[in-house]
Amino acid sequence: MRCSQLQAFDGIGSLGVITEQKDLLILQKNDDSSQTISIRDQSTNYFFNSYIVDDRGDRLKLVRSSNKFDTHKYPPNAPWYEKAKKANRLIWIINVERIKTDKSAFVALNFMPFYDRNNVFQGIVGSSVSLKQLGEFLKSLKIGKTGQAFIIDREGLMIDSSTDEAPLTPESSATNTKQNPSNNRLPKLDRLNIINSNNLVFQKTAIYLKNYFTDFYQIKNSQNLSVIIDNRKYFIQIAPFQDQVDLDWLTVLIVPESDFMAEIQANTQWTIVLCGFTLAIAIGIGVLTARRITKPIQKLSQASQTLAQQEWQKSTLEQRLLGFQDITELATGASH
Template sequence: MLLKLTKNFGINKLRKLSLRLILVVPFVLQIFAAVGLTGYLSLRNGQRAVNELASRLRGEVSSRIDQHLDSYLETARHLAQVNGDAFDLGLLDPQDLEGISHYFWKQMQLYNVGYISFGSKLGEFSGSGYYMENTAIVVDYVSPKRYGNNNSYTYQTDNQGNRIKLSSSFPDYKFQKEAWYAETVKAGKPIWSQIYQWETAPEILSVSANSPVYDKNKNLIGVIGIDQRLSLIRDFLCQLKVSPNGKTFILERNGLIVATSSSEKPYTIVGKKPQRLKAIDSSDALVQASAKYLTQHFGDLSKIKNSQQLDFLVNGQRQFIQVTPWQDEWGLDWLVVIAVPESDFIGQINANTRMTILLCLGALVLASLLGMYTSCWITQPILRLSKASEAIASGELNQKVHESAVNELGVLGQSPAEDLSRLYELALKGRVKAIQDQVDRLAQSDEKLTLFAQEIRQLAKSFKIEQIQVFIQQYLTNN
């Protein structure tokens, strides 16, 4: 029986690791993995949010520009048709230049247009509108029959549209050579003119909705022109809040700028004459880069048939761009472009991401410290118990193990080392009855000690005190 009890129960010799390390490392690794995953998802979701926000913003801005162009340019088309009907119905007389100009002056009070004109086949001209940007409305006349020359005379008006004072004159004004008249006569139908500068004010870019006027025999009487100043489109683009550094601009298919939200003018002065500006030659870096990218990407701007959202890099910085064709039934064919730097969106998202990462790192540090503290709290009583067990195994049976606040560790601290120590002390004192009682308690607390308890009882009944002492020491040494 003694040989069976003192036998080593096949405990393999494994590589020993610190309990503190076993407790802390997995805990820290889990926290680190959670922090890393949180940071990665935060970055990924941030980028996705940027893409979705940029896409939605470009779509909304493009839609607003389309609506404005529809409304602003439809006004000119509508007014050209109305005035054409007025001539057809006899409400306007091609020979009554003052009556025509007064009628046009009235319309200027009602419609958002830049200038309304009529030029006859005979060289007579009557018009009303803004002479310069946002000035008072004037009336103009060209009448070789009345004045004996082709000069244009501009008159100031009162609040009823009656001319009151000659404001200025422009010598030898040949409106027949201007795009609004010449192109309409050639087309023989309502059309938009090419974009052009006013003769009297070359700094003003305009596009004109024009309609030819014929008599009952289909002979040309003249042309009605409704000018829309492109500067008002530019003003609208400037009012749109795209992003801190975003730009909106409108192009013709040949790459010439119609209007832009940047501060530059859509033309340059070459030899005292205005020359329209191409977007690829713009002084605005984003407008220029966007135009170059579109040209390189499509090869030819005329190939753009539907709205597209793209992105490209400028000096390593990502730029979002949307290009949308805008057309109408009279022949205008423009491209609406919205360009927005990614940095306009990513700033706040990056700040939020950095804050998330810092909070995660803080949580990692705090969790690591708590893990180390918890491991120390758990391992200290275990280490004390381990040292006490080693001392008992060495024959120092007078060991005391402090009770732990952890219930399971408290049970370990109480058995079996401390109980065996008491049993050994009783054997030294020769208290057989007390030995038997202690053995009974040991057998009840741990089934593994049943054989051990039976052997002690047999030795106690025979009063073999010294053998009890030796047996306890051997048991502790081997277990």
């Protein structure tokens, strides 16, 4: 395993292998961009030793050493080695990882058993993937004008959201970490349940969904719903996400009705403006048409008055009857 392998993948936090004989090798990227190699084998006298290394993997400094580290029972609160061994397949675990004494990171851990050519179990290979990029992706989404989104697991524990709210409880268990510094994985209780979110829209939406479906495990298909929060109507779209292995999440989009109404009102305003232009054009055409029609009628009226007054002068009469010819032409054109 080379340090360059870890550097090649920005989202990968660590790579490692643990054997059935409890030998261990883990390469990890630290929060300050340095790298650590942890080893437990015959070369370390079966001590668990962690070293700061350079880009080539050369050891620079020993930062931790312990002879009480059981690689098959790590972490103590949720050991994953036996779980991965029994699963006989790739498994995913979502957990909180301490990267500093007072700072935690939300990560997805995946483990896969490996075997020799005789199909005899040899150990587990694994990696950790930071979920930071998932949060950045959600924040980049434009959901209407003021829409929001969150992702939870089936227990209602937040994976991430489009807001700045962390998917961990306010304690984030820096206290628990100090009480048990050897435990690099924090208890699941440190994860934030969406019902306890400080975001009122998230909280009320989660409560509504849980009451509507009884629990989150009952959501099998995509659903479109609506809910009233503080006298405002919100549209909800909830959809399951599954990877056919262990990831079983729910994605929830929430958009206030006012976002749609703003679009409708904008379209209505444009419709009114267009109707106004259309009406003005129609009136203009009507005025011009009326003038064209009424002018020859007025001439005909004047001609009839001339006849009534016995004004038989040919020139005058011809001028008056020109209007009648105009009407005849207009009528003939209209009939065609």
